[in-house]
Amino acid sequence: MLELSKILVVIEPDSDTQPALEKAVQLAKYSDSELELIIADYNAYLEDGYYFDPVQAQKLRYEHGDQHMQQMKAKVAPLREQGLEISITTAWGNPPYEEIVRRVEESKPSLVIKSTHSHNKLSRLLLSNEDWELVRYCSAPLLLAKGQRWSSRPIFLAAVDPDHVKDKPAALDHKIIKSAQSLSAISGGEVHLFHSGWMPPLAGVYKVLGEGEAEDKKFRELAEANGICDSARHWTEEYIVDALPTMARELDASAVVIGAVSRSRLDRILIGNTAEKILDNLECDVLVIKPDEKSAPTKILI
Numbered sequence: 001m002l003e004l005s006k007i008l009v010v011i012e013p014d015s016d017t018q019p020a021l022e023k024a025v026q027l028a029k030y031s032d033s034e035l036e037l038i039i040a041d042y043n044a045y046l047e048d049g050y051y052f053d054p055v056q057a058q059k060l061r062y063e064h065g066d067q068h069m070q071q072m073k074a075k076v077a078p079l080r081e082q083g084l085e086i087s088i089t090t091a092w093g094n095p096p097y098e099e100i101v102r103r104v105e106e107s108k109p110s111l112v113i114k115s116t117h118s119h120n121k122l123s124r125l126l127l128s129n130e131d132w133e134l135v136r137y138c139s140a141p142l143l144l145a146k147g148q149r150w151s152s153r154p155i156f157l158a159a160v161d162p163d164h165v166k167d168k169p170a171a172l173d174h175k176i177i178k179s180a181q182s183l184s185a186i187s188g189g190e191v192h193l194f195h196s197g198w199m200p201p202l203a204g205v206y207k208v209l210g211e212g213e214a215e216d217k218k219f220r221e222l223a224e225a226n227g228i229c230d231s232a233r234h235w236t237e238e239y240i241v242d243a244l245p246t247m248a249r250e251l252d253a254s255a256v257v258i259g260a261v262s263r264s265r266l267d268r269i270l271i272g273n274t275a276e277k278i279l280d281n282l283e284c285d286v287l288v289i290k291p292d293e294k295s296a297p298t299k300i301l302i
Contacts (some may be wrong), residue, residue, distance in 0.1 A: 002141060002182035004031040008109035010100055010134075011039045011072060019147035020115040021075065023285065026150060027111070028084055030186040035086045037076065038103055039068045040096035065090045097133040104140050116144040116279065116286075131279070135260060135288055141179065142288040143255070144279065154189035154254035156180040156287075159244055161259075162195060162218040172259045172291045177226045179289050180257045189254065192232040194247055195219045196240035245281040255285040 009024040021037070028035050045051055046061050072088040080086055091099035104112060116131050134142055158180040160173040180191045197215045216235050223233045236243045248256050258278070279286055 002111065002179040004028075004033045004110050004182075004186070006034045006036065006107070006109045006111075008100075008104060008107060008112045008140070009035055009037045010112065010114040011037050011075075012115055013039050013041045013068060015115075017147070018075070018115060019145040020113040020143075022147075022149065023143065023145040024113045025079060025084065027113075027186075033110075035079075035084060036107060036109065037072050037086065037088045038091060038100065039072065039089075040091040040093065040099040040103075041065075041068065042092060042094040042096050044094075061092060065092060095130070095133070097130045097137070100134065101137050101139075104138055109140050111143060112138055112140045113143045113145055116146060135279075138288075139290065141290070144286045144288070146283065146285055148254070148284060150187065150189075150254040150285075151252070152188070154184070154187050155192060155251050156183050156189055156255050156257055157192050157194050157244075157248055157251060157253040158257045159194045159196075159240075159259075160219075160222060162222045163197070163215055172261070172289070173222060174226065175292070176257050176259050176289050177222075177228070179287065181226070183255070183257075183287070190232070191228060192234060192251060192253070193219070193223050193228050194234045194244060194256075195236075196243050197235065197237045198239045198243070241277045241281060244278055245283070248282055248284050253284050255287050256282055257287045257289060259289050259291070261291060 004027060007024050007027060009020050011018060011021065024035055027033060041064070043064070046057055046064060051057075052060060068090050069088065072090075076084075076086045076088060089103070091103060093099040100112075100114075112134070114131070114134060131144065135144075158176050160176055162173060177191070177193065183189065184191050195215075219233065219235050220230070223230070234247055236247075238246075244256065247253075
């Protein structure tokens with residue numbers, strides 16, 4: 001269950017739009033949550049000895065951080081007047097996402113919200129993008145906000161895998177559903193379930209009909225165990241990268257809730273990461289949920 005008591009909001013430095021902050025305010029009003037805003041920034045030009053001597057570089061970094069603080073104070077002033085409880089902080093480090101992860105471990109928020117944007121294939125393959133790194137390393141539930149305001153009766157689409165073909169812990173499906181139901185409860189929305197039974201054919205051999213029926217039975221039992229009616233259950237054998245965004249559009253979903261589990265670096269290279277394709281294809285927000293089991297930091301495959 002997702003109990004919203006404190007939300008950590010990642011503010012984009014020098015950006016005119018802040019979808020993460022807008023979504024955080026909406027959720028805080030739903031749940032009476034405390035907000036913490038953080039700007040994690042880095043600029044190589046302000047490192048000691050790059051262009052400036054250590055004393056001058058330190059002064060410029062301080063001024064840079066103070067400028068960010070003033071920007072955030074201006075943003076939160078009208079929100080505090082609305083009765084919202086908000087704190088602000090800045091961090092400096094390379095890469096910046098590590099400072100966010102460190103703050104998550106210190107602050108223990110119930111949810112982290114970050115704005116996200118589309119990324120081209122080259123950046124996904126060659127660059128360590130902050131969005132993907134937070135998906136992999138952020139221990140708290142992570143909401144990637146794409147800028148669309150939730151409707152008055154939002155729909156949350158929970159993507160589950162009752163077959164656990166990717167070795168996801170069985171309890172994770174229930175946690176995904178409970179998280180979606182928590183958001184639905186505070187916002188007056190509704191929850192739908194989605195499962196893709198697509199599997200790549202091995203040596204040209206596809207699944208037989210009986211296997212699909214058995215898979216649908218497991219999906220139905222999972223829905224019934226969590227109080228989801230049959231009409232809110234969507235099962236397909238289409239490729240999830242295409243089928244999930246299509247279903248989200250058909251339902252006009254406000255957010256898709258997905259799970260993430262640890263994989264080794266080698267697995268990531270060989271298997272690829274469907275999460276990266278899904279995140280780019282989805283037009284709505286994405287809530288990433290992790291298993292309860294604590295494991296050593298590693299890569300994440302969704």
